[in-house]
Amino acid sequence: xxxxxxxxxxxxxxxxxxxxxxxxxxxxxxxxxxxxxxxxxxxxxxxxxxxxxxxxxxxxxxxxxxxxxxxxxxxxxxxxxxxxxxxxxxxxx
Numbered sequence: 001x002x003x004x005x006x007x008x009x010x011x012x013x014x015x016x017x018x019x020x021x022x023x024x025x026x027x028x029x030x031x032x033x034x035x036x037x038x039x040x041x042x043x044x045x046x047x048x049x050x051x052x053x054x055x056x057x058x059x060x061x062x063x064x065x066x067x068x069x070x071x072x073x074x075x076x077x078x079x080x081x082x083x084x085x086x087x088x089x090x091x092x093x
Contacts, residue, residue, distance in 0.1 A: 034080045040091075041081040042066050 044050060045064040052060045069075045074084070082088055 034078050038069075038081050041088075042069075044091075 042064060045062055046066055048061075048063050050062040052062050054060055
Protein backbone atom coordinates (compact mmCIF):
# COMPACT_ATOMS: atom_id res chain seq x y z
CA UNK A 1 0.00 0.00 0.00
CA UNK A 2 1.27 3.45 -0.88
CA UNK A 3 2.45 5.42 2.22
CA UNK A 4 0.04 8.32 1.59
CA UNK A 5 -2.87 5.93 1.16
CA UNK A 6 -1.88 4.10 4.34
CA UNK A 7 -1.87 7.37 6.30
CA UNK A 8 -5.29 8.29 4.90
CA UNK A 9 -6.77 4.91 5.82
CA UNK A 10 -5.17 5.10 9.26
CA UNK A 11 -6.50 8.62 9.84
CA UNK A 12 -10.00 7.60 8.73
CA UNK A 13 -9.88 4.55 10.99
CA UNK A 14 -8.80 6.58 14.02
CA UNK A 15 -11.46 9.21 13.30
CA UNK A 16 -14.13 6.52 13.02
CA UNK A 17 -13.06 4.96 16.32
CA UNK A 18 -13.13 8.39 17.99
CA UNK A 19 -16.65 9.07 16.72
CA UNK A 20 -17.90 5.66 17.86
CA UNK A 21 -16.30 6.07 21.29
CA UNK A 22 -17.82 9.54 21.68
CA UNK A 23 -21.27 8.25 20.75
CA UNK A 24 -20.89 5.41 23.23
CA UNK A 25 -19.90 7.77 26.05
CA UNK A 26 -22.78 10.11 25.26
CA UNK A 27 -25.21 7.20 25.43
CA UNK A 28 -23.66 5.98 28.70
CA UNK A 29 -24.45 9.31 30.32
CA UNK A 30 -28.18 8.87 29.72
CA UNK A 31 -30.87 7.42 32.01
CA UNK A 32 -28.96 4.26 32.93
CA UNK A 33 -25.88 6.21 34.04
CA UNK A 34 -28.12 8.54 36.05
CA UNK A 35 -29.75 5.61 37.82
CA UNK A 36 -26.37 4.08 38.60
CA UNK A 37 -25.00 7.37 39.93
CA UNK A 38 -28.08 8.00 42.06
CA UNK A 39 -27.95 4.45 43.42
CA UNK A 40 -24.38 5.12 44.56
CA UNK A 41 -25.62 8.22 46.43
CA UNK A 42 -28.64 6.44 47.85
CA UNK A 43 -26.52 3.54 49.09
CA UNK A 44 -25.60 5.81 52.01
CA UNK A 45 -28.29 8.47 51.94
CA UNK A 46 -31.14 5.99 52.49
CA UNK A 47 -29.66 5.35 55.94
CA UNK A 48 -32.03 7.09 58.39
CA UNK A 49 -29.13 7.58 60.82
CA UNK A 50 -26.90 9.48 58.38
CA UNK A 51 -26.29 12.97 59.76
CA UNK A 52 -23.95 15.91 59.38
CA UNK A 53 -22.88 18.17 62.25
CA UNK A 54 -22.90 21.77 61.06
CA UNK A 55 -20.33 24.33 62.28
CA UNK A 56 -22.94 25.83 64.65
CA UNK A 57 -23.45 22.41 66.26
CA UNK A 58 -26.81 21.73 64.62
CA UNK A 59 -27.33 18.16 63.41
CA UNK A 60 -28.66 17.90 59.86
CA UNK A 61 -30.24 14.68 58.59
CA UNK A 62 -28.70 13.53 55.31
CA UNK A 63 -31.41 10.90 54.84
CA UNK A 64 -33.20 10.71 51.48
CA UNK A 65 -36.37 8.66 51.12
CA UNK A 66 -35.87 6.94 47.77
CA UNK A 67 -39.62 6.59 47.05
CA UNK A 68 -40.18 10.29 47.78
CA UNK A 69 -37.21 11.24 45.62
CA UNK A 70 -38.46 9.12 42.71
CA UNK A 71 -41.94 10.69 43.02
CA UNK A 72 -40.51 14.22 43.14
CA UNK A 73 -40.00 16.48 40.14
CA UNK A 74 -36.30 15.58 40.26
CA UNK A 75 -36.90 11.85 40.26
CA UNK A 76 -39.61 11.94 37.59
CA UNK A 77 -37.24 13.53 35.07
CA UNK A 78 -34.36 11.25 36.04
CA UNK A 79 -32.19 14.04 37.37
CA UNK A 80 -28.78 13.15 38.75
CA UNK A 81 -28.07 13.96 42.38
CA UNK A 82 -24.98 15.86 41.23
CA UNK A 83 -27.06 18.19 39.09
CA UNK A 84 -28.02 20.05 42.26
CA UNK A 85 -24.93 18.97 44.21
CA UNK A 86 -22.07 19.49 41.69
CA UNK A 87 -19.49 19.82 44.46
CA UNK A 88 -19.90 16.13 45.31
CA UNK A 89 -17.39 14.30 43.15
CA UNK A 90 -16.14 11.46 45.34
CA UNK A 91 -16.79 9.32 48.39
CA UNK A 92 -16.41 10.09 51.21
CA UNK A 93 -17.56 13.69 51.10
